[in-house]
Amino acid sequence: MMRHLVLISIAAFVLSMLALFLVKHEVRGLERELAALELDRQRHVEAIRVLRSEWSYLTRPARIASLAARHLPLEQVQPAQVRWLPGQATGPSALVTPIGGELER
């Protein structure tokens, strides 16, 4: 009886060690994957940061104005040409969406 108990517990011990070893390995693999993903995410965040700066640089009002003057046959809008829907004229309007803002969040 005693001997059986000993044998069973030894077997259980060996099995659990084996399982532990396997789980441990799997966890290590997942952690490595997580780290790689995190690094990837940070690289993307950084790339977004650079791209946002570049976008902001390329859409400088002065640059847009000079490009528009060169390529578009448009003139400045006169106040009388602007029509507002009722309740539309409320004040400063947010026309610009920050690029990549969603991704960064």
Add this chain to the structure above:
Amino acid sequence: MRDLAIRRWWRRDRSPLPPGETVAAASARLERARGRLLATGVLFLLCFGALIVRTLDVAVIGAPVGITGAGGVSALNPAARADIVDRNGVLLASNLPTHALYVEPGKIFDREDAIAALGRVFPDLDLERVASLIASDRKTALLRHNLTPEQAHAINRLGNPGLWLERQEQRFYPQGRLFAHVVGFTDVDNRGLAGVEKAVDAELRQRAEAQQGPLALSLDIRVQHVLAEALTETMTAHRALGAAGMVMDVETGELLALVSLPSFDPKGPDRSSAEQLFNRATLGTYELGSTFKPFTVAMALDRGIAGIEDSYDATQPIRVSRHLIRDHRPENRWLTVPEILIHSSNIAAARLAVEVGAERQKSFLDAFGMFDRIPFELSERGWPIVPRRWSEHTTMTVGFGHGLAVTPLHLIASYAALVNGGMAVTPTLLKQEPGAHLVQNRVISAETSAIMRMLLYTVVAEGTGKKAAVPGYLVGGKTGTAEKAIGGQYKRDSMITNFVGVFPIDRPRYAVLALMDEPKGTEETFGFATAGWTAAPVAGAVIERIAPLLGIPAAIERDESEEAPSIVWESAEGGRHASL
């Protein structure tokens, strides 16, 4: 004793006991041996126990596999300084990752080769300096800041063990000169040195640490661009030394634009002159001239000293001690209160100021904050220059805007209070929540404010501010032309011209200030360089372009029930008056 005998039997030990040893002595020896054995066993158990615990610790609990551990790649530090954006989220300042290049002379084997390679990567590098650095016995030396990604890549490809890169952050201002005076700049270690960067330095760092996202300013890049463009155009046309301009929300005190010209490149402030770095809008103090007259009128009306139909003698110049107070374009008659503003009469304004009295004048201007530095999100803030002795002559000159020098920021904030119903506003560069209630004190009554709006409207409709009129919009405002005091003398040909406009004047939302430093007359302005010709048109051009952007409908298409106020009517005597 029996124990020993049994053991001997068990081990089939037939050897005789050592000679001369009794069974008892042998038994005692055995006891000692057993004691030692036990001690040794416990010791081994402890050692193996420790080993097992440590093995479990390493294998099961284990050190976390950090980013640094995976594949030998290093962690990227998050930005150490928050971005700055305008009120619509357009980027004004950001941190970009760059590299700094270091050289470790001890690890460079072929010096000639390394120097030649560096010369290929950086054609502008001072190779002699590099050679002396490499020949020196220093451990490491910084070769260069802010490498471009291509340069960093080229250095990595060299594979020289004596050259290594360190990650750095560089502040980048995509809008360049446009926001130079407001946003400011930082040093190489990313510490704020000027502008908002300096004033809210700590908050920018703390925001980055807490990952709270960018800092939103009250500025609007579209308005800023329009204002800068209009000011630059006029400044060039009139060959002015400098210019300044602001657009302010008269209810919240938020600045939508703040421009000071000439501007500078925030990337290289050390290459800019003091003249360029100087912020004329918030640091420069000027005697602003006639733009002060509305305050004189407001204090007289608000304190019940004069009525709107009272008249003041402007028939001839006033002589006070050795000074002569004259009008720029004399009417040589008695002027009503609205006419004082329409014709911008120094003489009548001085008489009105004397009637108000020095004490009331001082307390009134003090309530508007004209004697203090304005609390504001810029470190470049000027102290007003207040006369030490407030004589009757001072009362007169301050009545038409001389003798007291304030910053343009003081002026626009005070105009906001004048027209917004009489509440003092605190200017701010930080975006406020819609409907945010800032601490506000009443400085004039709502009725006086209403009268002031109409008076300012008549100045643009009838008086010196005609060039600020915009078809479709109701604009009010006042011009100011002041001779600059240079070396204690007023110079007739060096002028500060300025204009503050408010629109729509019947329900004020925004105030616009334009200021020119020493503009010269041109052919188009018939040689005139006064504010009506140099500052008012800037405000008009700005209002025409920004009003639709800011969602202000033109008056011509307003709801029929809200008719535009009829303000000016001809009085029996032929003078013009404002009605309520």
